[in-house]
Amino acid sequence: MRIRSEERTAYLAILPVGLLLVFFVYYPAISTFLLGLTDANPRVQGLEGSAHFIGLRNYVQTLGSSEFWASVWRTVLIVLMVLPLELVIGLAAAMILNEPFRGRAVLRTIAIVPWMLPPLVNGFMWSWILNGDYGALNGLLYQLHLVSSYHHWLASPSAQLFWVAVAQVWTRFPFAMVVLLAALQSIPQDVVEAARVDGARPAQVFRAVTFPMLLPAFTVAMAVEFIVTFQIFDVIWSLTAGGAAGQVINPFTKAVMILNYEVVFRNLDLGLGSAIAYLILVLSMGVGYVFVRMLYERGA
Amino acid sequence: MKVRYRTILVLALAIALVWPALGRGGAPQTITFLTAPWGVPPDQALLKSFEARSGITVQIISAPSAEMYTKVQVASAGRRAPADVIFLTEEAPSFIVAPGYTEPLDARVAKSADLNAGDIERMDFWTVGGKIQGITTYVQMVMMDYNAKRLRAAGFNTPAATWDELRRQSVALKQKGVDQYPVAFGAIDWSWFLMSLSAGDPMFDGSLNPVFSNSGSPARKAMATLLGFFATDKVITPDLLTKVTPHDVFMGGTGVYHQAWQGSLAVMNNAKISKQAPDVQYLLMPERHFTWSLDAAIGLSRFSGKKDAGWEFLKWYVSPENQRAIYTAVGLVPSRKSLQQALNAEGAIQGFDIMAEQAKYVHQLPRTVKWWGPWTQSVTEAIRKAAQGQLTADAAVDAVAKRWNELKAQYKQ
Numbered sequence: 001m002r003i004r005s006e007e008r009t010a011y012l013a014i015l016p017v018g019l020l021l022v023f024f025v026y027y028p029a030i031s032t033f034l035l036g037l038t039d040a041n042p043r044v045q046g047l048e049g050s051a052h053f054i055g056l057r058n059y060v061q062t063l064g065s066s067e068f069w070a071s072v073w074r075t076v077l078i079v080l081m082v083l084p085l086e087l088v089i090g091l092a093a094a095m096i097l098n099e100p101f102r103g104r105a106v107l108r109t110i111a112i113v114p115w116m117l118p119p120l121v122n123g124f125m126w127s128w129i130l131n132g133d134y135g136a137l138n139g140l141l142y143q144l145h146l147v148s149s150y151h152h153w154l155a156s157p158s159a160q161l162f163w164v165a166v167a168q169v170w171t172r173f174p175f176a177m178v179v180l181l182a183a184l185q186s187i188p189q190d191v192v193e194a195a196r197v198d199g200a201r202p203a204q205v206f207r208a209v210t211f212p213m214l215l216p217a218f219t220v221a222m223a224v225e226f227i228v229t230f231q232i233f234d235v236i237w238s239l240t241a242g243g244a245a246g247q248v249i250n251p252f253t254k255a256v257m258i259l260n261y262e263v264v265f266r267n268l269d270l271g272l273g274s275a276i277a278y279l280i281l282v283l284s285m286g287v288g289y290v291f292v293r294m295l296y297e298r299g300a
Numbered sequence: 301m302k303v304r305y306r307t308i309l310v311l312a313l314a315i316a317l318v319w320p321a322l323g324r325g326g327a328p329q330t331i332t333f334l335t336a337p338w339g340v341p342p343d344q345a346l347l348k349s350f351e352a353r354s355g356i357t358v359q360i361i362s363a364p365s366a367e368m369y370t371k372v373q374v375a376s377a378g379r380r381a382p383a384d385v386i387f388l389t390e391e392a393p394s395f396i397v398a399p400g401y402t403e404p405l406d407a408r409v410a411k412s413a414d415l416n417a418g419d420i421e422r423m424d425f426w427t428v429g430g431k432i433q434g435i436t437t438y439v440q441m442v443m444m445d446y447n448a449k450r451l452r453a454a455g456f457n458t459p460a461a462t463w464d465e466l467r468r469q470s471v472a473l474k475q476k477g478v479d480q481y482p483v484a485f486g487a488i489d490w491s492w493f494l495m496s497l498s499a500g501d502p503m504f505d506g507s508l509n510p511v512f513s514n515s516g517s518p519a520r521k522a523m524a525t526l527l528g529f530f531a532t533d534k535v536i537t538p539d540l541l542t543k544v545t546p547h548d549v550f551m552g553g554t555g556v557y558h559q560a561w562q563g564s565l566a567v568m569n570n571a572k573i574s575k576q577a578p579d580v581q582y583l584l585m586p587e588r589h590f591t592w593s594l595d596a597a598i599g600l601s602r603f604s605g606k607k608d609a610g611w612e613f614l615k616w617y618v619s620p621e622n623q624r625a626i627y628t629a630v631g632l633v634p635s636r637k638s639l640q641q642a643l644n645a646e647g648a649i650q651g652f653d654i655m656a657e658q659a660k661y662v663h664q665l666p667r668t669v670k671w672w673g674p675w676t677q678s679v680t681e682a683i684r685k686a687a688q689g690q691l692t693a694d695a696a697v698d699a700v701a702k703r704w705n706e707l708k709a710q711y712k713q
Contacts, residue, residue, distance in 0.1 A: 042377035043399050043670050044711055132539045133552055155538035157688055240542050248488055248544045251681040252688070265370045267674045268377070
C-alpha cells in the first residue's frame, strides 16, 4: 500500500509536465503527421473547401524532388563546415579560459556574448560586416593594405554558404566552449600531473589524457550542434535570404528549414510542408544517431 | 450591522455586473492595425486626435510584409482575425485578397459619403470578384529615376530612350570612371517585369497564359539584358545579387540609373538620407514606356469582430490629412486626386509632369491570382541562378513559364 501511495505521488508529480508534453509536443506532432497525409492548402481550397487524404503522396513527391535534395546537400555542406570549426574553436577557447590568468572571469563572460545575442542579430551584424560597399571587413583589410579595392564577399553562391557557416560558428561556438570548459574543470588534476611527472609533453598530455576524458562532453556538444546546425534558419534568413523585408528567398542558401518555411508559410502548402518537416526530423535523427554512435564506439 | 454588510455586498455585486454593460456604449474601443513598416501613420499627433475624437484606440502591429502575409494567412485559415484592419501591399492581392480574407466594403462605401470614394484613384484594382476589398491609400507606379548630374559628367545630356542605349551609357559611365556600378537594379522579379513591360511585352494574355516565353519576345530580350548587366557588363554591384531592393545601394551613392517608384524623388533628393541628392530626376520608361503599379490599400479582416470601428479608422487613414502626412514623411503619392493636385500646386510633388506622363502607360500584372506569390519567388530564383551563370536567359524564361503553368493547373483544380 505504501509503495502504491508513493507511485501515486510520483505520477501526480509528473502529471503537469506529462500534460504539457501531450498538448504541446505529441498532439502537434501527431497532427502534423496526419496533415502530411493530406493536400491541405488553404489558398488552393479556399475558406469553404477542405483537404483530401492523399496517403504518402507528399513524401513521394518530396523524395523525388531535386529541390529537396539540393537543399539537403546545402545543409550538409553547412554542417560539414560548421561542426569542425565550431568544435575546434570552442575547444581552444575552453582550454585558454581554463588556464588561470588575470581577467579570466571577464573574458569568460565576454566570450559567451555571441551566444547570448539572438541569431537574427548576429546575421544582420555579419551582413553589415560583409557589405561590399561599406562593410567593416573591407574597411579593416583596406586599412591594413591587405586589399587594394573593396570586395563583394557575398557575391558567389559558394561564398554565401561559406559566410553563413562563419556566422553560425560565431553564433554557436560559445556553447561548445561552455560544455568543454565544464568538462575540462572536472578532469582530476592529479592524473594530468602524473602524466607530466612521467615526462609527457603538453601535446602528449592533451592527446593521451585530456582529450579522451573530454570525449563524452565533446560528443554531447557535437550532437547538439549537429541538430542545431541542421535546422539552421535565422542566420541564413538575416544574412542572405529574406533580409529585413523578408520577401525574397535566396536559392543558393536555401537549407532544409528555409525550404520548409517557403512551402508552409509562403506557399501555404501545409500538407507538403508537414511531410517535409517529418523528413527533416528523420534525416536529422538518423545522421545524429550515426554521429553519436561512431564517437561512443571510439571509446567515449 | 450584519444586514448592512450584506446589503453593501449585494450592491457591490450588482454594480460589478451592471457596470460593464452600462459602460459599453460610450466606452473606448481598441482595434488592431496590422501593417508593413511604411504603413504606420507617421503623424502621431494626428492619430491621437482621431483616437480622442472617435473613442477608438488603435494598436499598431508593424511587421515586414512577408511576415504580415504569414500572420494573415495562418490566422485566417483558422477563421480568426489577424488584426481588425490590414494594410494591403505588394503581394497582398494574391496572399490576402484573392483567398477571401478581407471583408467586402461595397455597402460601407455606398453609405459613407464622407469617404468621397470618387476622389480616390485605382479603386478598380482592389475590386476583386466584383467586390471592393480595400480602399487605395497611395498610388505607386514602378518607375525609374537617374542622377542627371552624373549622367552629364559622362557626356550624356538626356536619359536613355531604349534599353540598348541605357546599356551603352552604363558601360560608358563605368569606363569613364563616373560610377563603377551605374545601374541599381536588383536580381529580383521586379527588375525583369519592369524591363519587359517597358519594352512592350504584355507578359500574359487575357486567359492568363504566359506570352513572355514566346519566341523572340521582348521579355526574353529583357532577361538577357538584365543578366548582361550583372554578368557581362558588370554595371550592377554584386551586392544586389543578395539584396531585396536596390534603394539603399542607390541612396548610398552607387548607381546612376535606379529602379524606383512613384514618389521616390522625395526620398532620393533628401540630402539627409541620400548621397544622390539633389540631382535625381524621373525618366519615362524606355522604349514602349509601360510599367505596372504597386498601389497599396487598407482593408478590414473578414473575421474581425470590430468592423464598424475598423471602418472608422480606415476612413481616417485615407483622409487627406493622413495622406498628406504620409507623403511628407515617406513620399508615397496620395491616392486622392484632389490632394495630388493640391500638392502639385504647392510645388511639393517633384517630377509631377513625368509622373503624369508615365501614368498613361500602366499595364497591370495579374497580381490577384492566388499563385502570384509563389510564382514571383520562382522568378527571382531563376534570375539569381542565371545571374550566377547556372542558367541561360532563355532557360530562365522557360523555367518560369513552366512554373506558371504548373501553379495555374494546381490552383485551378
